[in-house]
Amino acid sequence: MKPRVSLQDSALRNGNFSLRIAPVRSEDVGLYEAQVKYKTEVHSCHVELGVITVTLSPPSPVIENELLLMSCNSSHQASLVETCWFHNERPGPTSRTFCSLSRALSILHPAMSDAGSWTCQLRYSDKEIISATFNLQILGFDGPTNPVVYAAAGSAAD
Numbered sequence: 001m002k003p004r005v006s007l008q009d010s011a012l013r014n015g016n017f018s019l020r021i022a023p024v025r026s027e028d029v030g031l032y033e034a035q036v037k038y039k040t041e042v043h044s045c046h047v048e049l050g051v052i053t054v055t056l057s058p059p060s061p062v063i064e065n066e067l068l069l070m071s072c073n074s075s076h077q078a079s080l081v082e083t084c085w086f087h088n089e090r091p092g093p094t095s096r097t098f099c100s101l102s103r104a105l106s107i108l109h110p111a112m113s114d115a116g117s118w119t120c121q122l123r124y125s126d127k128e129i130i131s132a133t134f135n136l137q138i139l140g141f142d143g144p145t146n147p148v149v150y151a152a153a154g155s156a157a158d
Contacts, residue, residue, distance in 0.1 A: 001028070026051050029075040050075045052132040054120050064140025068107040072120035072132065079125040086119040112140050 006020045017034055029051050035044045056062060057069040072083060084099040098105055103122070107114055115138040121131040151157035 021049075024049075024051060026053060026075075050130070052120070052122070052130050054118075054132050054134050056136075060137065062110055062136065062138045064111060064138055065109045068110045068114075069104055070107070070118065070120070070136075071104045072122060073103060074122050074130050076122070076124055076128060076130055078128060080122060081125055082123045084121045084123070086121065087114070088116045089119060110138055112138055114138060 001021065004021055004023065004025075006022075008016060008018060008020065011018065017036055019032065019034065021028055028049055030049060032047045032049060033044060034047070035042060052072065052074040055071045055073075057071070058066070062068050070085070072085075080101070080103065082099055082101065083103050083105075084097060085105045087096040115136055117133060118136050119131055119133040121129060123129050149157060
């Protein structure tokens with residue numbers, strides 16, 4: 001897994017034996033064991049790593065007005081109860097939520113207003129809730145609604 005794995009050497013002296021994996025990949029799913037030997041003592045702990053992935057079809061960059069399918073999958077083994085998608089979670093006029101039994105969300109004609117933070121939340125039968133957030137970027141025109149722009153002679157026009 002090198003060079004994606006590291007230990008924080010400065011933290012080892014303080015008893016922090018954390019393992020850092022960056023970036024996490026789907027194949028990293030599984031059970032991890034840490035063993036620390038100090039003099040005659042051996043301490044160990046087990047940590048299970050689960051992974052959630054968000055995929056776009058077609059993959060980035062997303063083009064304005066072209067069909068977009070966002071999918072959310074997790075390594076969790078229980079039965080999926082509900083998938084919710086949150087767009088721009090802060091309350092306001094651009095905040096939207098979509099919930100369904102499907103792991104995917106289709107946007108028929110993505111617009112520039114669909115860009116931004118999207119969170120996929122998976123709720124399972126064993127009460128586990130898993131989520132991932134990603135930033136959706138859309139290529140398109142984000143100009144004035146009126147295509148006529150006036151500028152004073154001698155000034156700049158954008």
